[in-house]
Amino acid sequence: MNGNTxxxxxxxDVFHGSxxxxxxxxxxxxxxxxxxxxxxxxxxKSTLMETISGLLHPSAGTIEFEGKDISGLxxxxxxxxxxxxxxxxxxxFPDLSVLENLxxxxxxxxxxxxxxxxxxxxxxxxxxLEVMRARLAKSLSGGEKQMLALGRSLMSNPKLMLLDExxxxxxxxxxxxxYKALREIRARGITILFVEQNVRRSLVEADSAYIMETGxxxxxxxxxxxxxxxxxxxxxxxx
Amino acid sequence: MSILMDxxxxxxxxxxxxxxxxxxxxxxSLIFGVVKEINIAHxxxxxxGSYFGFVGLTFAGIxxxxxxxxxxxxxxxxxxxxxxxxxxxxFRISMDATLIIAFGISIILQNTYQLIWTPLSRGLTTSxxxxxxxxxxxxxxxxxxxxxxxxxxxxxFLREFLxxxxxxxxxxxxxxxxKAAQLMGIDTNRIYAYTFGIATAIAAIAGVFLxxxxxxxxxxxxxxxxxxxxxxxxxxxxxxxGTLVAGIAFGLAQTIGGYFFGVSAQMLVAYTMVLxxxxxxxxxxxxx
Numbered sequence: 112m113n114g115n116t117x118x119x120x121x122x123x124d125v126f127h128g129s130x131x132x133x134x135x136x137x138x139x140x141x142x143x144x145x146x147x148x149x150x151x152x153x154x155x156k157s158t159l160m161e162t163i164s165g166l167l168h169p170s171a172g173t174i175e176f177e178g179k180d181i182s183g184l185x186x187x188x189x190x191x192x193x194x195x196x197x198x199x200x201x202x203x204f205p206d207l208s209v210l211e212n213l214x215x216x217x218x219x220x221x222x223x224x225x226x227x228x229x230x231x232x233x234x235x236x237x238x239x240l241e242v243m244r245a246r247l248a249k250s251l252s253g254g255e256k257q258m259l260a261l262g263r264s265l266m267s268n269p270k271l272m273l274l275d276e277x278x279x280x281x282x283x284x285x286x287x288x289x290y291k292a293l294r295e296i297r298a299r300g301i302t303i304l305f306v307e308q309n310v311r312r313s314l315v316e317a318d319s320a321y322i323m324e325t326g327x328x329x330x331x332x333x334x335x336x337x338x339x340x341x342x343x344x345x346x347x348x349x350x
Numbered sequence: 351m352s353i354l355m356d357x358x359x360x361x362x363x364x365x366x367x368x369x370x371x372x373x374x375x376x377x378x379s380l381i382f383g384v385v386k387e388i389n390i391a392h393x394x395x396x397x398x399g400s401y402f403g404f405v406g407l408t409f410a411g412i413x414x415x416x417x418x419x420x421x422x423x424x425x426x427x428x429x430x431x432x433x434x435x436x437x438x439x440x441f442r443i444s445m446d447a448t449l450i451i452a453f454g455i456s457i458i459l460q461n462t463y464q465l466i467w468t469p470l471s472r473g474l475t476t477s478x479x480x481x482x483x484x485x486x487x488x489x490x491x492x493x494x495x496x497x498x499x500x501x502x503x504x505x506x507f508l509r510e511f512l513x514x515x516x517x518x519x520x521x522x523x524x525x526x527x528x529k530a531a532q533l534m535g536i537d538t539n540r541i542y543a544y545t546f547g548i549a550t551a552i553a554a555i556a557g558v559f560l561x562x563x564x565x566x567x568x569x570x571x572x573x574x575x576x577x578x579x580x581x582x583x584x585x586x587x588x589x590x591x592g593t594l595v596a597g598i599a600f601g602l603a604q605t606i607g608g609y610f611f612g613v614s615a616q617m618l619v620a621y622t623m624v625l626x627x628x629x630x631x632x633x634x635x636x637x638x
Binding site for chain 2: 164165166185186187190191195196198202203204205206207211214215216218219222223263267
């Protein structure tokens with residue numbers, strides 16, 4: 112944890128057509144840390160993730176990654192720089208095999224040269240993927256699919272991983288496994304920015320957190336401070 | 351027994367002809383499966399392949415099959431350019447816009463062919479175009495056999511390319527979920543252009559073998575597009591094996607239909623079969 116800012120979002124506005132989904136959103140992510148974005152459905156969390164990864168572009172404001180403005184870049188250019196997004200629902204390729212899904216994760220030339228090493232690391236993290244490597248991805252269970260999505264994200268050799276609700280709809284025991292994997296990923300020096308609806312879980316796993324409501328960031332800080340914050344207590348823990 | 355003997359030739363011819371149909375439909379199916387465009391100009395690009403063989407044969411005496419060595423990269427380039435500089439831009443407007451542009455390309459190509467090669471019917475006549483062989487009561491022209499063999503070889507190559515190379519897996523990934531593909535670092539516009547290029551190169555092969563099998567005119571593209579559309583729909587869109595099976599089914603329906611109801615009813619029988627199959631399995635034989 113060296114505390115350098117790796118990602119900086121400066122006052123961005125994002126529109127879906129004529130509907131404004133993000134209003135003046137700013138945040139910064141420190142290298143080597145886990146940062147959480149917490150909020151209910153429709154609060155703009157996924158929009159923020161898609162904007163950072165280049166699927167959407169801000170109409171105002173900038174996004175800087177390692178000091179470089181990336182807000183006008185295409186998704187494949189942003190992935191090249193070292194940001195990978197695990198989209199909501201995982202979105203693995205159903206009619207590709209498990210191994211092909213992992214292979215396509217290392218599509219960009221930089222990651223391709225480290226394919227073998229990264230594949231071994233993913234298999235270490237999720238041994239079940241090695242066992243099932245020849246199966247079609249659509250035949251996996253929900254938890255296995257999410258492991259595959261996480262593994263596929265890792266194959267691109269990212270410096271920063273964006274995870275959009277990776278535990279959504281999974282049994283608690285599987286969620287524990289995924290978060291255990293997340294801690295191992297972090298121990299490898301990869302910075303993580305994740306989106307969650309589960310406030311308790313987020314405040315345990317992350318170092319710092321941002322809380323979003325209807326397209327705005329309403330609260331941010333270190334998780335220890337946020338737990339004590341009266342507004343969080345009231346809104347999310349009901350005390 | 352005698353009806354079976356009489357039917358033997360139409361059955362064999364139908365299967366072999368089906369090879370040509372599936373080869374013509376393969377590029378259309380690939381573009382539909384990956385880019386989700388209906389390339390109305392596909393038939394005309396096939397006919398461009400026929401004229402390409404015609405020019406090589408008439409002016410330089412080059413065997414049409416040999417002319418493909420230089421034809422494949424040229425046609426790949428043409429297809430790549432069409433997708434990259436025309437259709438990828440139309441995408442941003444709507445899918446309807448790509449349909450209209452492809453229709454425009456089709457009309458431009460047909461008229462250009464008329465201008466350059468006149469509306470006369472042409473054919474690729476080579477030393478082997480009159481060769482044939484017979485096995486018992488069955489009599490088969492050699493080019494028909496080549497049609498099926500080449501179709502199968504091209505399909506095996508395409509299948510292995512899509513399975514074994516990074517580009518191939520990326521093409522399949524983009525076909526399944528373009529947004530997720532972009533997140534994997536895949537430039538989907540580039541992938542679409544490559545796909546269109548490959549499909550057009552396959553169209554050139556189909557065009558040469560079409561020219562060896564049938565006479566063609568500047569307007570032939572449209573009638574073969576209609577056959578190819580039938581094959582693609584019947585086979586399940588975007589499936590290679592489905593395209594082969596459907597092509598053969600189509601060829602069989604045509605020759606057997608022709609045997610029973612006369613030449614004028616060939617297409618009627620073939621399309622009735624498409625309708626009946628779709629009524630039973632709406633996704634096509636190999637549809638997902």
